[in-house]
Amino acid sequence: MSRQFTPKVVTANRLREGDVVYLTADDQWTLLHHEAELIEDEAHAQLRLLHASAQKLLIVGPYLADAKAGPNGPEPVHFREAFRTRGPSNYDHGKQADLRA
Amino acid sequence: MYSYSDFDESFVRARVAQFTQQVERRLDGSLTEEEFRPLRLMNGLYLQLHAYMLRVAIPYGTISPRQMRQLAMIADTYDKGYGHFTTRQNIQFNWPKLPDVPAILQALADVEMHAIQTSGNCVRNVTADHFAGAAADEIEDPRPYAELLRQWSTDHPEFQFLPRKFKIAITGSPNDRAVTRAHDIGLRMVKNAAGESGFEVMVGGGLGRTPMIAHTVRDFLPIADLLPYVEAVLSVYNTLGRRDNKYKARIKITVHETGKEEISRMIEQRFTELRPLFGGHDQALLEDIRAAFAPPAFRNAPTDAYDAFYKADPVFRSWADTNLTPHRNDQYAIVTISVKAHGQTPGDASSDQMRVMADLAERYGHNDLRISHEQNVILPHVHKSDLPAVHAALAQVGLATANVGLISDIIACPGMDYCALATARSIPIATQIAERFKALDLEHEIGPMKIKISGCINACGHHHVGHIGILGLDRAGVENYQITLGGDGTETAAIGDKTGPGFAYDEIVPAIERIMRAYLAVREAPQETFLQTVRRLGLEPFKVALYEAEGAQDAA
Numbered sequence: 001m002s003r004q005f006t007p008k009v010v011t012a013n014r015l016r017e018g019d020v021v022y023l024t025a026d027d028q029w030t031l032l033h034h035e036a037e038l039i040e041d042e043a044h045a046q047l048r049l050l051h052a053s054a055q056k057l058l059i060v061g062p063y064l065a066d067a068k069a070g071p072n073g074p075e076p077v078h079f080r081e082a083f084r085t086r087g088p089s090n091y092d093h094g095k096q097a098d099l100r101a
Numbered sequence: 102m103y104s105y106s107d108f109d110e111s112f113v114r115a116r117v118a119q120f121t122q123q124v125e126r127r128l129d130g131s132l133t134e135e136e137f138r139p140l141r142l143m144n145g146l147y148l149q150l151h152a153y154m155l156r157v158a159i160p161y162g163t164i165s166p167r168q169m170r171q172l173a174m175i176a177d178t179y180d181k182g183y184g185h186f187t188t189r190q191n192i193q194f195n196w197p198k199l200p201d202v203p204a205i206l207q208a209l210a211d212v213e214m215h216a217i218q219t220s221g222n223c224v225r226n227v228t229a230d231h232f233a234g235a236a237a238d239e240i241e242d243p244r245p246y247a248e249l250l251r252q253w254s255t256d257h258p259e260f261q262f263l264p265r266k267f268k269i270a271i272t273g274s275p276n277d278r279a280v281t282r283a284h285d286i287g288l289r290m291v292k293n294a295a296g297e298s299g300f301e302v303m304v305g306g307g308l309g310r311t312p313m314i315a316h317t318v319r320d321f322l323p324i325a326d327l328l329p330y331v332e333a334v335l336s337v338y339n340t341l342g343r344r345d346n347k348y349k350a351r352i353k354i355t356v357h358e359t360g361k362e363e364i365s366r367m368i369e370q371r372f373t374e375l376r377p378l379f380g381g382h383d384q385a386l387l388e389d390i391r392a393a394f395a396p397p398a399f400r401n402a403p404t405d406a407y408d409a410f411y412k413a414d415p416v417f418r419s420w421a422d423t424n425l426t427p428h429r430n431d432q433y434a435i436v437t438i439s440v441k442a443h444g445q446t447p448g449d450a451s452s453d454q455m456r457v458m459a460d461l462a463e464r465y466g467h468n469d470l471r472i473s474h475e476q477n478v479i480l481p482h483v484h485k486s487d488l489p490a491v492h493a494a495l496a497q498v499g500l501a502t503a504n505v506g507l508i509s510d511i512i513a514c515p516g517m518d519y520c521a522l523a524t525a526r527s528i529p530i531a532t533q534i535a536e537r538f539k540a541l542d543l544e545h546e547i548g549p550m551k552i553k554i555s556g557c558i559n560a561c562g563h564h565h566v567g568h569i570g571i572l573g574l575d576r577a578g579v580e581n582y583q584i585t586l587g588g589d590g591t592e593t594a595a596i597g598d599k600t601g602p603g604f605a606y607d608e609i610v611p612a613i614e615r616i617m618r619a620y621l622a623v624r625e626a627p628q629e630t631f632l633q634t635v636r637r638l639g640l641e642p643f644k645v646a647l648y649e650a651e652g653a654q655d656a657a
Contacts, residue, residue: 015134016198016200017199018148018153018198056134057128060134078578080517083150083517083518084150088151088528089518089526090449091181093151093195094151
């Protein structure tokens, strides 16, 4: 029996700025993890990743990252993905600062 | 210092123009990321966790005030007002945007700088003793040889697609400050029985997942044989090195699998083939390069002002005691500017700080600045009478921390705060250790101490050769930090030994404190350094300090 599929989000970096972004259900790229489409089906995840990979003028290096449902939308599971939602911990730089501005 | 020849200038400009077009073609979709990636990496541009990162070469860590100011300008114009000095004497900008990179490279070319061969499977920036040309213990300034190697290796057609990256380090002193034994090739200047200068050639050192200390393949290599011999090493490696497995592709594995005797024989054989092909042009070039590294015109002036200030001002005295190194001219001192203020990111300098360091180098330092692999900045030639003024100016911008060689002078890689390869964070561990020991006021009591932190097994933070090494790993989705003790990056190089199970993110600083308290309790005298204590007693007292409290809890 195959293991239960861990839900995923599609994530990548923006081509021009390098910012971390997530694919939404309506095919937009958002800076906010909780706005991402939470994908609970493996076949659908592969289709969404293919869709993302085709957008070579917008993003770089798309991949599927583990996620879980939260009260406001998908939340990261691994600490690396949690850091990617914010930015570095030594300065108030990256999305944690940009999103507030 | 060395100035670009017309050839260097046109080569770097041509590369900027070429990469500018490559960026345009990526942005308009003519190039896919798969096509573009190797091109951007050849020009030092990485995609990291939150942004692009541009790694700029600082050959053998030598940089002029004008170049330092240009880095400050780039930091202000295209980045977030700072740069990060690395363990390979380079500088990294953490926030460039792809469309701006051509302009950054143009600005670098304006001051004879570039980002070529700071990535990829080629010969990387040749690193050198950061006190080169100034140290009292030096046989000869190694930088002319480093510059010769730079020119020879830049765009060398045979060595652009090596099995893996290749790092060369060189020192002109018996006291090795360039970690030569942990490099693919380490070169150490020595004298032979006839009193001639030459090199001890060490091959196959490296850190990473398989740390190894280099083997000496030649005890004495005459200066005139340097290029053909290094080329022979590269040539043998290029043929034998494994391309089937990235983790076994470095020359240290080639040396290990081939055996020291056999690889030495192959190198010597290749050398006899190559030597006649070097007709002396390299030596003529070397003579020109040497002229560029002539010592500055040292000033002859009294140093009484320094002596008086040293006696009178305890803050200055503390800084002078830790941050100065003897200069070959006894009226002068080598100043290490600590880019490690307690609580600040090791190796990060703001644009304002860069400009102050540039000003000081111009005013008091014979226009010379160095970047050390320990992520500090050096003013190699300061007349002692100018030291009080230098110290006062540094203090104005948070650069007068008196901690060089002490527990808060930590090497840390960018770790998972920036790096896409990292498995855990390094920077916050470094800043917390520094702040903790400042709060305890134990830094000077502990004495010489090198803590080195890497956020993954690739060991950019040199953790294997730290007196205390800390390696950040991902253990089942949680940051975990492994400790090694007894590492040494100098001429008595050694790889540290693991103490045992790792520690969680919030346990690692208390663990380091337990090690330090154990050291203070068991050392024979205050003069016995931590490294000496580890060598005398082994790991046992430190294992007890690290794990016995845990064991007691488990038993309860």
